Amino acid sequence: MTIVLLEVRPLTRAVFAPFGDVIETEGAQLRLINNGTTERYHDLAKVDVTGEGARVLVNIFRGQAFEPPIDIVMLERHPLGSQAFIPLQNRPYLVVVAEDARGRPGKPAAFLCGGNQGVNYGRDVWHHPLISLEERSDFLVVDRGGEGNNLEEFFFDDVVYRIEKLAV
Numbered sequence: 001m002t003i004v005l006l007e008v009r010p011l012t013r014a015v016f017a018p019f020g021d022v023i024e025t026e027g028a029q030l031r032l033i034n035n036g037t038t039e040r041y042h043d044l045a046k047v048d049v050t051g052e053g054a055r056v057l058v059n060i061f062r063g064q065a066f067e068p069p070i071d072i073v074m075l076e077r078h079p080l081g082s083q084a085f086i087p088l089q090n091r092p093y094l095v096v097v098a099e100d101a102r103g104r105p106g107k108p109a110a111f112l113c114g115g116n117q118g119v120n121y122g123r124d125v126w127h128h129p130l131i132s133l134e135e136r137s138d139f140l141v142v143d144r145g146g147e148g149n150n151l152e153e154f155f156f157d158d159v160v161y162r163i164e165k166l167a168v
Ligand SMILES: NC(=O)N[C@@H](O)C(=O)O
Pocket: 083, 127, 128, 129, 130
């Protein structure tokens, strides 16, 4: 079994663009509403649901905390909908994604996300299930419900991608 170390980079809209959206106020389109008493950070993520009976689900995921070394042995994707994770307790977390390479994930990319940053995985984008850090953490999750199979998993058979350091 080959072990490949993954570098962890800070999450920015630019680096994450091939995989989806970053949900944060930084750099967002700001609109003053409610007679100037509220700042609306507008249109941050594309929620995409498709297939029979598709509907948008709003959930809370309470994820156990992981600490390095973190081994990435699989990735998953949701062919029928996007999936957004918004941290509710202002704690950092880890996101691991990959571009598709003829039906399987390419080399993963790892990003350290701030507690003020959410992510929205585009529909059918390879990603690792939730990786909370420091403490068990709650996330608001917006994803797809409805008929059909919305989960495809891929287990790497000859390589483990290892995250040893979170410091960027
Ligand atoms: N299975 C499930 O709802 N969670 C995963 O999709 C995930 O990305 O955490």
